[in-house]
Amino acid sequence: MSTILRTDQSRPARDAVAPRHAPVVIPALPCAQPPVDLGVGIDARTWSLGAGTGVATYARSLGASLARAGVAVHWLGGGRSARTPGGAARESAPARWLAALRTGTREAVFERHAGLAEPQHRVHDGGRLFREAQSYFNLHQRLMRVRCAAPPAIMHWTYPLPLYLEGARNVYTVHDLIPLTHPRLTSIGAARHLRLLREIVAQADHLVTVSDASRAEIIDVLGCPPAFVTNTSQAVHAALQRDPGLPAGLRPGGYFICCGMPEARKNLPRLVAAHRTAQTSRALVVAGPIARDIPQIESMLARSPGVIRLPWLPQAELMALIRQARAMLFPSLAEGFGLPVAEAMALGTPVMTSNAGALREVGGGHALHVDPRDTHAMARAIRALDRDDQLCRRLRAAGFEQVAAFAPRGYAQRLLALYADVCGATARGVA
Helix, strand or coil: CCEECCCCCCCCCCCCCCCCCCCCECCCCCCCCCCCCCEEEEECCHHHHCCCCHHHHHHHHHHHHHHHCCCEEEEECCCCCCCCCCCCCCCCHHHHHHHHHCCCCEECCEEEECCECCCCCCCHHHCHHHHHHHHHHHHHCCCEEEECCCCCCEEEECCCCCEEECCCEEEEECCCCHHHHCHHHCCCCHHHHHHHHHHHHHHCCEEEECCHHHHHHHHHHHCCCHHHEEECCCCCCCCCCCCCCCCCCCCCCCEEEEECCCCHHHCHHHHHHHHHHHCCCCEEEEECCCCCCCHHHHHHHHHCCCEEEECCCCHHHHHHHHHCCCEEEECCCCCCCCHHHHHHHHCCCCEEEECCHHHHHHHCCCCEEECCCCHHHHHHHHHHHHHCHHHHHHHHHHHHHHHHHHCHHHHHHHHHHHHHHHHHHHHCCCC
16 A cells, blocks of 8 residues: 655645745846846736646746846736625636626736745735636637736736736747647646637737747647747756755655656556566655545555655755655656656756657656656666666766756746847837
């Protein structure tokens, strides 16, 4: 049977909100000088979702990188709604649909603080504006327009949201096309997602993505001009500010780790089978939010000998867990980027990952790349990582070289160059 370690019973579950802490204010780093009038809006949608997703990490990294570059970051909150004494703030689904029936432009509320890398306050009411926008698109099949008195020059939506800020250049990050290319690996409806992406392409000033593999798919599937889609990659902020230690029962180097949302595309059944076939004494730690909507995966993990299931962990604890693992095992079937691979490399942890798509790109040949559908190939790789110390040392050194491509400073420079180009193209009347 697997073991479930709970290091803190007060820790939030998947749909809970992470504990608050002081706002992160980051000093500016030497970087390409942003235009004087450049302000960048970022949706704070992920603060209504809580922690534990790659998109949430992407938004935090985007805000941190821009703040370091001296850019004024404007965080778009989710709006307020009335509270009844002792009642819940979250509106009912019928109320949300009634609100979405109204056409016209909504008012947007931004937080703007120099050097502030994340919202100072929680997204109001769990993100009412973002939920209403989803209902609005279902009803009207178009993006819900919002406005504010002094919009930022750029509005960077961190996910394909059905929203558009008037008076700004609207840039949308499309992380991947997994709902269209691998519909069985996600709960996102392919038909609706395709309609939404087509509407975004029609309205956006530019699309951003996080890998060349995703960019190629976006251009091919959505029919976008190549110049309309830019791969800015992603920044990796994996340095340990403190080492909180390991959960009880784990020792440095005594376990393998796989982390992330335990959804179908993470390929956990094959990974668990490969770990069992490898006949290693090192446990397989699966760390990530509990998948209450996919009970069969959690049940499989609970029944599997040698598997330790860890629920949501604060970032510092997760980074310490990755750093002290024997290796990161991440044979995902589909990814837009594959952040755990890059984070492991940045922390000096050897990696086994998939041999195609974005994961081949992020690993850059500096990991053990395997066919994610071949359980025996995965088992051979796990056995090699388990027994070959010299191999692990080589992969550790190679990973440090590869992860330099994801340095925050270079990421910020790519973003600033893109924003300047988008602003210039708009001013010249270029589509």
